[in-house]
Amino acid sequence: MEGNIAAMGQFIGAGLAAIGSGAAAIGVGHVAGNFLAGALRNPSAAGSQTATLFIGLAFAEALGIFSFLVALLLMFAV
């Protein structure tokens, strides 16, 4: 066993930060799935709500991107 403990912490931290991407995936799935469920019940209203859908997707996705960014920063920039 060799290597320094700081590098180990860095890699473990990056791996932990990447969990956030999975969590964001759950969020995005929720948004899209609920939209689809609602759209199938009332298809005539679905068209006018696509903008809201994309805003919701963007907000959910942004946090996953943040965690991805933290992982990248830990891997390459620290």
Added chain:
Amino acid sequence: MTKRTTDVAGEAHSEGGLVFHPLDQFKVTPLFGDGPVEWYTITNVTLWMALAALVITLVFAVGSRGRALVPSRLQSVGEMAYGFIHNMIEEVAGHDGVKYFPIIMTLFLFILSANFLGLIPMSFTPTSHIAVSAVLGFGVFFFVTLLGLYKHGLHFLGMFWMSDAPLVLRPIIAIIEVISYFVRPVSHSIRLAGNIMAGHAVIKVFAGFAAIAAISPVSVLAITAIYGLEVLVAFIQAYVFTILTCVYLKDALHPGH
């Protein structure tokens, strides 16, 4: 940011492992010579941003030249883009938001064409750099904030003071609202850069697997599939950036709604 990217890629190179590093493609290099990158240096970022502007100009100049009743292909591309953004502003920001159509259209077209040009193999995507997208994001932030202050004066600050909430909760809500207001430009810009960067890095990672003969067919298929996804992402991110700009514009025009 530019400096750091160069350092990061250079450092990873020496460590070995993959033949090329997935983040090497984001390296900012000067076009002429290899001096240090100063703020005035003409780099590949400059080149591809200029190309994006050129493509927009060409599409719209050539498209609007004929002004035919039955539009040609390029003309209908221009008309569709115009109608798309116009509808979006009217729907999200309301009728008085249409006055700010030019800036929103410009943002959309610039991001869209920069994203699409970045999908050409061996090209460079300016929007994958937080330095570029932060300028766009913070530009929008300052624009809508100053616009709101100009239009409504100190009334604009009432946006943070929810008058229909219980009095005890109002200061707490105000703090949360202020924080969320100032996080907006950060998330606005990081969303764009992060999505584009992540997509391109994933393609490069799969390209790295192609060096191993046993799994190279799989990785070629995967690259093809992800490339298709990236075309979608390139459009959706431009769309999301624009629609959020419209949402922020709506907040500036009608605070407290």
